[in-house]
Structure formats: C-alpha cells, structure tokens
Amino acid sequence: xxxxxxxxxxxxxxxxxxxxxxxxxxxxxxxxxxxxxxxxxxxxxxxxxxxxxxxxxxxxxxxxxxxxxxxxxxxxxxxxxxxxxxxxxxxxxxxxxxxxxxxxxxxxxxxxxx
Amino acid sequence: xxxxxxxxxxxxxxxxxxxxxxxxxxxxxxxxxxxxxxxxxxxxxxxxxxxxxxxxxxxxxxxxxxxxxxxxxxxxxxxxxxxxxxxxxxxxxxxxxxxxxxxxxxxxxxxx
Numbered sequence: 001x002x003x004x005x006x007x008x009x010x011x012x013x014x015x016x017x018x019x020x021x022x023x024x025x026x027x028x029x030x031x032x033x034x035x036x037x038x039x040x041x042x043x044x045x046x047x048x049x050x051x052x053x054x055x056x057x058x059x060x061x062x063x064x065x066x067x068x069x070x071x072x073x074x075x076x077x078x079x080x081x082x083x084x085x086x087x088x089x090x091x092x093x094x095x096x097x098x099x100x101x102x103x104x105x106x107x108x109x110x111x112x113x114x
Numbered sequence: 115x116x117x118x119x120x121x122x123x124x125x126x127x128x129x130x131x132x133x134x135x136x137x138x139x140x141x142x143x144x145x146x147x148x149x150x151x152x153x154x155x156x157x158x159x160x161x162x163x164x165x166x167x168x169x170x171x172x173x174x175x176x177x178x179x180x181x182x183x184x185x186x187x188x189x190x191x192x193x194x195x196x197x198x199x200x201x202x203x204x205x206x207x208x209x210x211x212x213x214x215x216x217x218x219x220x221x222x223x224x225x226x
Contacts (some may be wrong), residue, residue: 002146031212040123042218043158043203050212090157094212100146100165100209101214105157 003027004106006091012112019078021109023091030075030096033103034058034066034089043090049074050096081113118206123213128225133191135220137204140185144206148214149189150180152201161202162189183189191222199224 007022025032033048035058045058047066055066063085067075074093078085088110092103119138127133137147145166150158164171164178164187171178179191191198204217 009155033213040218041119043216045213048213092157096212100148100163101212101213102148102160102163105150107157107158108155112156 003104004093004104006089006090006106006109008109009107010110010112012114013078013081015076015082015113017078017081018114019028019075019081019111019113020090021078021091021111023074023093023106024072025074025091025093025104026072027093027095028071028072029093029103031094031103032068033092033094034074034076035090035092036060037090037108046076075094081111083113085111086113087111115140117144118204118215118217120202120204120220122220124221124223124225125222126225127194128147129196133185133189133198133222134193135189135191135204135222135226137187137189137210138185139215141206141208141215142185143208144215145209147178147180147187148205148208148218149176150184150203150205152203152219158203177218194222194224196224196226198222205206 034046035043049068091106094103148163149161152158201219205214
C-alpha cells in the first residue's frame with residue numbers, strides 16, 4: 001500500500017513565523033504535490049515537483065516555497081505566515097508512468113495562523 | 115478559468131436510494147477522469163476512474179459515466195449508504211501530463 005505521511009495533523013502558528021510542512025512517501029514516486037483545501041474552493045495546487053531539486057509553480061504559489069532534496073520527501077515552506085494561509089494542506093504523490101495520473105494523498109495538516 | 119466544474123456544492127440523498135454526482139469539463143484534451151472521496155480531517159482517497167475511450171466503468175456500488183460530446187461525467191452510487199457521506203472531487207488529466215485538475219467538490223449527505 002502506498003503511504004504518504006505528513007509531519008503534523010494540526011499546527012498553530014503566529015503571524016510572521018516561518019512554517020515548515022513535511023511530506024514523505026514510501027512508494028518511490030517521482031511526482032509530489034502540495035495543495036491547500038478551503039471550503040467552496042476545492043483543491044488548489046500550490047507547487048509540484050517531478051524530480052529531486054525540481055519544482056514547478058502551481059496555481060497559487062505566492063507566499064510559499066518548496067524544497068525537494070530527497071526523492072521521498074517534499075517540504076512546503078511558508079516564509080512568513082499570514083492569517084489568510086490558515087487552511088488544510090494536503091500532500092500527494094504519483095508515479096510518473098501512471099496512466100491515470102492517480103495521486104495518493106496524505107492525511108493533511110490543518111494549519112491555523114493567529 | 116475553471117476547467118473542471120462541479121456545480122452542486124452539496125447533495126442530500128436518502129439511504130438506500132441512488133446518489134448522482136455530476137461533473138463538467140471544458141478542456142477537450144482531458145483523457146482520464148477520476149473521482150476522489152474525502153472525509154473531514156483526512157486526505158482524499160481514490161474511488162474510481164475512466165478513460166476517454168470508454169463511456170462507463172463500474173466498481174461495485176460505484177459507476178462512472180462519461181459523455182464526451184457533452185463533456186460531462188457522473189458518478190452513480192447505488193444503493194447509498196451512511197458511510198458514503200463525504201466530499202467527492204472530480205479530477206481530470208491529459209495524456210502525458212503529470213498533474214490532475216480538480217473540481218471544487220460536492221458534499222454528499224446520506225440521510226437515514
């Protein structure tokens with residue numbers, strides 16, 4: 001079974017703090033993704049990576065950066081957290097040769113910025 | 115511009131009846147379509163998929179129908195059960211692409 005784990009289920013941070021969200025997958029997937037989910041807005045792609053040290057901006061990259069130093073690990077960084085970044089953050093991974101591009105998701109991190 | 119649209123934010127269905135969730139898309143390059151199910155405080159889980167060369171795919175209580183000419187797909191759940199209460203996301207991808215484009219989701223509520 002594919003397993004995608006995220007470092008925290010719940011996180012509370014203060015405005016201006018630097019926040020690190022970590023994601024690890026154990027299926028040797030090439031692709032990894034970070035989304036945020038907000039009510040009424042669905043899943044919005046922040047960044048994705050198709051290889052180590054490679055990254056591509058998604059639909060809403062402003063205020064975020066990412067790091068992929070190892071194939072199994074993809075980190076999302078909020079350089080200076082703001083209240084509008086309060087959200088559910090979801091990490092996903094996929095196999096590059098998957099026909100349907102099926103993505104496997106982690107359990108999510110509920111981030112609250114005060 | 116939204117390429118995958120789920121126009122019903124919520125849907126309420128009685129237990130035992132059929133649930134029909136709809137999804138429309140605008141990008142004619144989409145070749146693969148997937149449905150994900152999401153419970154609160156959990157990540158989405160893959161439910162069922164369909165290729166553009168098919169018009170129907172069935173897996174137990176779940177059936178997905180694809181109408182390419184109308185750029186429309188639907189997920190049928192028969193019979194609906196309380197555990198089906200969740201948010202359902204429609205997603206699509208192009209052949210050769212690495213990502214999925216998601217709809218905004220439909221919250222399905224199964225009433226006893």
